[in-house]
Amino acid sequence: MSMAPHSKLDGEAGARLLAKAQWRWYEVLFWLAAISLYFVFGDFIPGIPTKLMLLSEIVSLGLLALSIDLVLGYAGIVTLGQGAFFGLGAYVAGVMAKAGMGVFPLSDPLLGLLAAAAVCGIAGFLTSFLVLRGSDLTRLMVTLGVALILAELANQMRWLTGGADGLQGVTSSPILGQWDFDLWGRTAYLYSLAVLFVCFWLSRRIVHSTFGLSLKAIKGNALRARAIGVPVNARLIAIYALAAAIAGVAGALLAQTTQSASPDMIAFHRSADALLILVFGGAGYLYGGLIGAVLFRVMQDVIGAFTLQYWQFWLGLVLVLLVLFVRGGVIGLLEGWWNRMTRTGDAP
Amino acid sequence: MLTILFDGVAYGMLLFVLAIGLCVTLGLMNFINLAHGAFAMAGGYLTIVMMNRYGVSFYWSLPAAFVFSAILGAVLEHTLYVHLYTKSHLDQVLFSIGLVFMATAIVDYFMGANQQTINLPSSLEGRVDFLGASIGVYRIFTIVLCGLLTIGLQFVLSKTRFGSRLRAAVDDGRVARGMGIDVTKIFALTFAVGSGLAGLGGALSTGIISMDPTFPLKYMIYFLIVISVGGATTITGPFFASLLLGVADVAGKYYMPAVGGFIIYTIMVAVLILRPQGLFTRASR
Amino acid sequence: MSYVLETRGLCKSFGGIVATDNVSFKLPAGARHALIGPNGAGKTTFVNQLTGVLTPTAGQILFEGVDITGWTVRGRATAGIARTFQINQLFADLSPLESVVLAISERENAGAHWFKPLGARDDIVNEACALLDALGIGDVRAARVGALPYGKQRLLEIALALAAKPKLLLLDEPAAGVPESEREQILDVVARLPESVALVLIEHDMHLVFRFAKTISVLVNGALFCEGTADEIARDPRVRQVYLGEEDVGHG
Numbered sequence: 088m089s090m091a092p093h094s095k096l097d098g099e100a101g102a103r104l105l106a107k108a109q110w111r112w113y114e115v116l117f118w119l120a121a122i123s124l125y126f127v128f129g130d131f132i133p134g135i136p137t138k139l140m141l142l143s144e145i146v147s148l149g150l151l152a153l154s155i156d157l158v159l160g161y162a163g164i165v166t167l168g169q170g171a172f173f174g175l176g177a178y179v180a181g182v183m184a185k186a187g188m189g190v191f192p193l194s195d196p197l198l199g200l201l202a203a204a205a206v207c208g209i210a211g212f213l214t215s216f217l218v219l220r221g222s223d224l225t226r227l228m229v230t231l232g233v234a235l236i237l238a239e240l241a242n243q244m245r246w247l248t249g250g251a252d253g254l255q256g257v258t259s260s261p262i263l264g265q266w267d268f269d270l271w272g273r274t275a276y277l278y279s280l281a282v283l284f285v286c287f288w289l290s291r292r293i294v295h296s297t298f299g300l301s302l303k304a305i306k307g308n309a310l311r312a313r314a315i316g317v318p319v320n321a322r323l324i325a326i327y328a329l330a331a332a333i334a335g336v337a338g339a340l341l342a343q344t345t346q347s348a349s350p351d352m353i354a355f356h357r358s359a360d361a362l363l364i365l366v367f368g369g370a371g372y373l374y375g376g377l378i379g380a381v382l383f384r385v386m387q388d389v390i391g392a393f394t395l396q397y398w399q400f401w402l403g404l405v406l407v408l409l410v411l412f413v414r415g416g417v418i419g420l421l422e423g424w425w426n427r428m429t430r431t432g433d434a435p
Numbered sequence: 436m437l438t439i440l441f442d443g444v445a446y447g448m449l450l451f452v453l454a455i456g457l458c459v460t461l462g463l464m465n466f467i468n469l470a471h472g473a474f475a476m477a478g479g480y481l482t483i484v485m486m487n488r489y490g491v492s493f494y495w496s497l498p499a500a501f502v503f504s505a506i507l508g509a510v511l512e513h514t515l516y517v518h519l520y521t522k523s524h525l526d527q528v529l530f531s532i533g534l535v536f537m538a539t540a541i542v543d544y545f546m547g548a549n550q551q552t553i554n555l556p557s558s559l560e561g562r563v564d565f566l567g568a569s570i571g572v573y574r575i576f577t578i579v580l581c582g583l584l585t586i587g588l589q590f591v592l593s594k595t596r597f598g599s600r601l602r603a604a605v606d607d608g609r610v611a612r613g614m615g616i617d618v619t620k621i622f623a624l625t626f627a628v629g630s631g632l633a634g635l636g637g638a639l640s641t642g643i644i645s646m647d648p649t650f651p652l653k654y655m656i657y658f659l660i661v662i663s664v665g666g667a668t669t670i671t672g673p674f675f676a677s678l679l680l681g682v683a684d685v686a687g688k689y690y691m692p693a694v695g696g697f698i699i700y701t702i703m704v705a706v707l708i709l710r711p712q713g714l715f716t717r718a719s720r
Numbered sequence: 721m722s723y724v725l726e727t728r729g730l731c732k733s734f735g736g737i738v739a740t741d742n743v744s745f746k747l748p749a750g751a752r753h754a755l756i757g758p759n760g761a762g763k764t765t766f767v768n769q770l771t772g773v774l775t776p777t778a779g780q781i782l783f784e785g786v787d788i789t790g791w792t793v794r795g796r797a798t799a800g801i802a803r804t805f806q807i808n809q810l811f812a813d814l815s816p817l818e819s820v821v822l823a824i825s826e827r828e829n830a831g832a833h834w835f836k837p838l839g840a841r842d843d844i845v846n847e848a849c850a851l852l853d854a855l856g857i858g859d860v861r862a863a864r865v866g867a868l869p870y871g872k873q874r875l876l877e878i879a880l881a882l883a884a885k886p887k888l889l890l891l892d893e894p895a896a897g898v899p900e901s902e903r904e905q906i907l908d909v910v911a912r913l914p915e916s917v918a919l920v921l922i923e924h925d926m927h928l929v930f931r932f933a934k935t936i937s938v939l940v941n942g943a944l945f946c947e948g949t950a951d952e953i954a955r956d957p958r959v960r961q962v963y964l965g966e967e968d969v970g971h972g
Contacts, residue, residue, distance in 0.1 A: 098843055100679070100817060100849050100862075101839045101842055101845040101846075102840075102862065103839070104817070104818070104837075104838050104839025105837055105838070105839040105840065105915075106823070106860055107837075107838065107839075108837035108838065108839075121607060121741055130891070154744075159525070164526060165528070165862050167478060167528070183802075198882060209898045213447075217704070217707070217708060223523070223524035223525065224461075224467055224522070224524055225707055226661055227467075227524070227591050227704065228659050228707060229704060229707050229708075230557060231656070231659070232700050232703045232704040232707065234698065235656065235700045236700045236701065236704065238699065239697055240697075243697075259828065260822075268494075273967065275594030287842070292834065292835055292837070293834050293835075294836060295837045295838055296833055296835060296836055296837060297822065297825045297830055297832075297833045297834075297836070297838055298831070298833055298834035299819075299831060299833055299834070299838075300818055300821070300825075300838055301822055301825075301826070301831050301832075303811070303813065303852070304811050304814065304822055305812050307559045307810075307811040307812055308809055308810065309797070310805075310809055311805075311809040311810060311811065311880070312811075313793040313794050314771065314793060314797055314802070314803060314809070314881075315797060315802075315823040315826055315880055315883065315884060316794055316797040316798050316804075316823070316826040316827060316829060316831070316882075316884060317794065317820065317822070318794055318831075319794070320831075321832075322832075325832075350436050355652075362529070363529070363532075366529055368524075397540045397543070397544060398540075399537075399539055399540040399543075400536065400537050400541065400544075402533075402536050403532075403533040403534060403535070403536030403538075403539075403540065404533070404537060405533070405535035406530065406532060406533025406679040407515075407533040407534060407537070408537065409533075410519070410522070410526045410529050411462055411518060412535070413565070425844060
């Protein structure tokens with residue numbers, strides 16, 4: 088069972104660490120499946136209705152959940168306010184595109200994403216100081232408070248945000264001057280998926296780096312992390328600001344693909360839903376938020392089809408059962424199942 | 436002016452009765468129960484059903500609301516909450532938000548989504564002149580009742596054996612356990628009484644603010660502000676915090692309706708920033 | 721003689737309780753020193769002030785002649801003060817190798833690298849493996865720390881402290897709670913620590929103290945009671961009395 092403790096194996100030790108960062112076959116499968124949805128639901132096959140707008144929304148939700156995963160699943164910061172950055176990003180992109188009248192440069196979708204990322208990154212940086220210290224409860228309430236203030240601001244600044252009605256007619260210019268957003272949402276889905284992949288790839292590099300390891304260490308034991316020289320606060324500020332920027336990109340995506348921005352995008356339930364999606368899918372795997380977003384929206388559609396009003400009940404029940412009985416969400420379940428399978432397979 | 440102050444005080448005292456159970460359970464078990472408002476809603480709707488459907492007197496509905504919510508609290512504590520004390524704060528938050536969602540949907544199913552109120556008994560209606568200001572009789576009733584409850588709570592906490600055990604357990608649960616105090620039992624009892632008080636507060640609320648299924652979510656933030664400003668180790672802290680919040684909220688909505696919503700959130704964040712060590716962790720030694 | 725660590729009139733009180741009472745203390749480079757004293761003498765409080773977990777009420781702490789009294793935990797760690805904790809403070813969800821790689825990376829200012837995957841730096845991985853091997857826990861380097869036996873966790877505590885290449889190592893009861901069968905391995909590691917590291921052993925167990933320490937300070941009620949070589953302390957009747965007195969209380 089145990090390996091011989093010899094220096095000969097040092098090369099192998101490094102390789103084992105590196106191997107953790109390598110792409111697995113099931114990851115490739117996941118992304119191929121995401122692309123194939125484009126062909127299945129893109130109104131190419133007669134008889135299958137187009138679902139690409141819904142899928143684009145799922146992508147945006149998944150990206151929001153991914154940003155929470157970086158903060159919560161890896162760095163251990165409990166937040167109920169990630170929706171604030173999502174909404175902020177949506178409004179930044181929305182206001183920009185509207186002001187640009189559908190013409191480059193202001194209405195350019197990619198520039199809109201960058202602007203949303205920059206504004207939210209700065210907002211995240213500024214508010215990160217509020218979550219550095221204090222217990223989980225303080226963090227929850229500070230993030231919630233910041234989110235509520237931002238939502239109220241969006242509601243009040245009618246001249247900029249359109250108040251309770253939101254911004255309508257947010258028209259973006261064609262992506263890279265080439266691809267226009269179409270009625271079926273084909274461009275929207277591929278565009279969203281591409282943005283998601285870029286953000287995911289970046290996050291994946293980060294969590295598998297030394298920086299990512301130091302986040303896990305801080306989550307595990309901040310006292311010990313400090314004692315071995317980890318600059319705990321600097322690391323937390325960095326990841327919080329980065330996650331805020333990613334949440335902003337997610338919001339900007341939704342604003343661009345739905346061509347609107349509304350107070351609904353910055354409301355409390357957005358933060359709660361995204362947190363739930365992440366926990367449901369499994370925090371600390373990166374894929375949890377993505378899988379959670381798919382299941383969440385599919386469940387919402389299926390249950391909502393016959394009891395739209397009482398969807399909340401089932402959502403609540405799922406949450407309660409999840410907390411009481413399941414560790415690590417859907418991915419945690421799959422992992423446990425996989426481990427049991429392979430262990431029995433290995434046994435002589 | 437005086438009317439607003441009076442309304443604010445009545446509202447604040449109501450908030451105190453609604454929130455005090457949450458403060459004590461938080462201080463006692465370091466457990467965050469975001470579903471606390473659901474117990475208040477249970478009491479509120481029980482009052483509405485009893486009065487509007489069965490014609491029960493308002494005065495009988497109040498104790499009934501207390502008992503009903505207390506029993507509900509005790510049952511849920513014993514069956515569900517008890518598994519949560521050792522879990523992380525995130526789990527506690529998710530769990531109690533799940534309960535809020537379920538409570539909201541259940542009430543929506545049985546009672547409908549519209550806002551509901553009660554017809555106050557004639558003895559509590561009308562207004563009286565007080566120092567030149569016109570004050571609702573029901574406001575006075577609320578203030579007197581909540582005031583008596585506060586004095587009663589303070590008496591129980593400071594003068595009885597149960598109170599001293601409770602205070603010891605809040606102060607340092609481990610030491611209290613070491614001294615042979617049954618913290619678990621104290622907690623169960625406190626949870627039930629706290630839920631009952633919330634139910635009573637909910638019943639009283641039906642005369643001032645209407646009930647609808649989103650009540651627990653709407654008031655969650657108010658409870659959290661009471662705790663963050665007042666702390667969770669005494670009852671005087673939350674009491675004054677509730678009064679402050681009540682007056683600030685009523686006055687804010689009256690004088691500056693446009694920014695009314697900001698005021699309370701800003702107070703909360705400001706307080707949390709000024710006490711960055713965390714309000715729930717007592718300053719170490 | 722050059723001193724690696726010096727405290728001048730160090731005081732710490734919590735409310736009305738004086739936990740550290742005017743301690744002036746000097747530690748030469750490469751020392752093998754033990755800090756002993758009965759329960760509640762303020763040993764851990766003293767160490768917590770040296771590492772920056774607690775801020776002294778009054779007095780100064782000098783490290784290699786520089787006043788570090790106001791420095792953060794991390795600042796001191798980077799400067800060369802490392803410690804082990806009386807109760808294990810480890811990263812339960814990481815592996816020993818990951819833990820040590822992180823500690824070395826932070827020392828090498830590579831902790832903030834966010835693009836290169838973990839394990840890309842051969843020199844760091846090799847050093848980590850060598851360190852784990854030297855401490856006899858190379859065989860479990862890929863296991864989950866939280867699942868390791870207690871003795872191995874204690875050794876990892878020491879490994880994490882050594883990864884910073886400290887000039888001063890504070891060992892807070894390194895063998896406390898370790899089963900007899902795993903104890904010898906830890907004592908052996910302590911005995912083989914490099915000469916360049918000044919060692920302060922905070923201990924209760926007199927056998928351990930007299931086995932490693934060349935000099936000893938006795939702390940009683942937060943104040944320095946006496947100092948001397950191991951032999952002097954062993955023969956000092958007052959020290960005996962402090963400990964015998966404690967034993968009386970213990971049995972009474």
